[in-house]
Amino acid sequence: MKITVIGAGAIGGNLARKLGAAGHDVQVADARGPEAVPADVLESGARAVALDDAVQGRDVVILSIPFERVSELAGLFDSVPDETVVIDTSNYYPHLSGSIEVVDKGQVESVRNAEALGRPVVKAWNAALAETQRTKGVPAGTPGRIAIPVAADSQEARRVAMRLVDDTGFDPFDAGVLADSWRQQPMGPAYCTELTLDELGPALAAADRDKDARVRDSMMERFAALGDAPTHEDVVEMNRAAHR
Numbered sequence: 121m122k123i124t125v126i127g128a129g130a131i132g133g134n135l136a137r138k139l140g141a142a143g144h145d146v147q148v149a150d151a152r153g154p155e156a157v158p159a160d161v162l163e164s165g166a167r168a169v170a171l172d173d174a175v176q177g178r179d180v181v182i183l184s185i186p187f188e189r190v191s192e193l194a195g196l197f198d199s200v201p202d203e204t205v206v207i208d209t210s211n212y213y214p215h216l217s218g219s220i221e222v223v224d225k226g227q228v229e230s231v232r233n234a235e236a237l238g239r240p241v242v243k244a245w246n247a248a249l250a251e252t253q254r255t256k257g258v259p260a261g262t263p264g265r266i267a268i269p270v271a272a273d274s275q276e277a278r279r280v281a282m283r284l285v286d287d288t289g290f291d292p293f294d295a296g297v298l299a300d301s302w303r304q305q306p307m308g309p310a311y312c313t314e315l316t317l318d319e320l321g322p323a324l325a326a327a328d329r330d331k332d333a334r335v336r337d338s339m340m341e342r343f344a345a346l347g348d349a350p351t352h353e354d355v356v357e358m359n360r361a362a363h364r
Contacts, residue, residue, distance in 0.1 A: 121144050121145070121179045121180055121280075121284075122144075122145045122147075122177065122178045122179045122180070123139055123144050123145065123146050123147070123178065123179065123180045123181075123182065123284075124146075124147045124148070124149060124169070124174045124175055124178045124180070124181045124182070125139075125146065125147070125148050125149070125166070125182045125184055126148075126149045126150075126171070126174060126175075126181065126182065126183050126184065126185060126193070127149075127150065127183065127184035127185040128148050128150045128156065128157045128158060128161050128168075128184075129184065129185075130250035130254075131184045131209050131245060131250050131253065132148065132161075132182070132184030132185075132209075133158065133160070133161040134250060134253045134254050134288075135182055135184060135209075135245065135253075135288065136148045136161050136162070136164070136166040137160075137161060137163060137164045137166070138164070138253075138257065138287070138288040138289065139164075139166075139284065139287060139288065140162075140164030140165040140166045141164040141165075142287040142288070144284075144287070146164075146165065146166035146167070147166065147167050147168075147169045147174055147178070148161055148162065148166050148167070148168050148169070149168075149169050149170065149171045149173075149174035150168075150171070151171055151185075153170065153171075154168035154169055154170055155168070171196070172196075174196075175196055175197060175200050175204070176199070176200070178204060179204065179205065179280075180204070180205045180206075180207065180280060180281075180284065181197075181200070181204060181205070181206050181207070182206075182207045182209065182245075183206065183207065183208050183209060183210065183233075183241075184209045184210075184245075185210065186210060186216075186217060187210035187211055187212045187213075187217060187220075187229065187233070188212075188217040188218065188220065190208065190210060190233045190236060190237065191233070191236035191237070193237065194236055194237050194238055197237055197238070197239055200239075202239070205242060205277045205280045205281065206237065206239060206240070206241045206242065207241065207242045207243075207244050207245070207281050207284075208229075208230045208233050208234075208241045208242065208243055208244075208246070209244065209245040209246050210229070210230075210233070210246065211229065211246050211305060211306050212229050212305070212306070213306060213336065213339070214337070215337065215339075215340060220232070226329075228298065228299055228301055228302045228305075229243075229301070229302070229305050230242075230243040230271070230298055230301050231298055231299060231301075234298065240272070240273055240274060240277065240298070241272070241298070242270060242271065242272040242274075242277050242278060242280075242281040242298075243269075243270070243271040243272065243295075243298060243301040243304065244268065244269075244270045244271075244281045244282075244284075244285055244292075245268060245285065245288075246304060246305070247268060247269055247304040247305075247310055247311045247312060248266065248268050248290070248312060248314070249312045249352065249355065249356070251352045252266065252312070252314055252352070252356075253288065253290075255352075256289070256314070257288055257289015257290055258289050259289070260286060260291070264316060265289075265290065265291050265316065265317070266290050266291070266314050266315065266316065267290060267291040267292070267293045267315060267316055267317040267319075267320040268285050268290045268291070268292060268293065269293045269295035269301075269303075269304040269310060269320060269324060270282050270285060270292050270293065270294065270295055271295040271296055271297060271298050271300060271301035271304065272297070272298055273297050273298050278294065282294065291316070291317040293317060293320045293321065293324075295324060302327070302329060303324040303325075303327040304324065304327075305332070306332070306335075306336040306339075307332055307335040307336040307339065307359065307362065308323070308324075308326075308327040308328075308332040308335075308363075309323040309324075309326045309327060309363040310323040310324045310327065311332075311359065312355070312356065312359050313356060313359045313360045313363075314356050323363075326363070335362045335363075342358055342362070343355075343358075346358060
């Protein structure tokens, strides 16, 4: 497939490398220009391109930029066909980005981004840590394979995104429509807890919007309690412990 990843940070870089290695035609765009895309992001054959040219003639566009920046890309999609699948990987952390009133009042993260862009989006890859995505992808059928939820209103767009999640080394979980994607947002039981396919469904069902928001807003305090050099495993265990 022809895929563009917008954003060359930890998540975007992981996806560009993994999808390139899986045989897809991958482009990477950064708002600062092609020269800002790190060389290691291109090591699996992806190409750095200018942002203005990044979305034309592509099957899939993956947005791996901060949540509060997604709305800035609305004009970029004015001439993009409806059949192009747009995937949103972002998460809302008000202590990092500042408060966004409509989300604080209950609008689902990716519903807000879909409205801002003026087109449907898929929610995927947001519920796994960058280090999880970088190091824990394994072939399909491997026992204990970690699952990643995928939500979208279009069954076809969801199917495309689920195929790509599989290509990055994780079991895709059909998480239903976009309005239900709050269940995979920070910091619910399914968020960054490295669950298998069998475990992920019950975790999504157990999500509680009020509690999950409180857990999210206490994240900095909980990180501080881990000490100066928490490991990846420490962070995953912290996330799991918040829901025991």
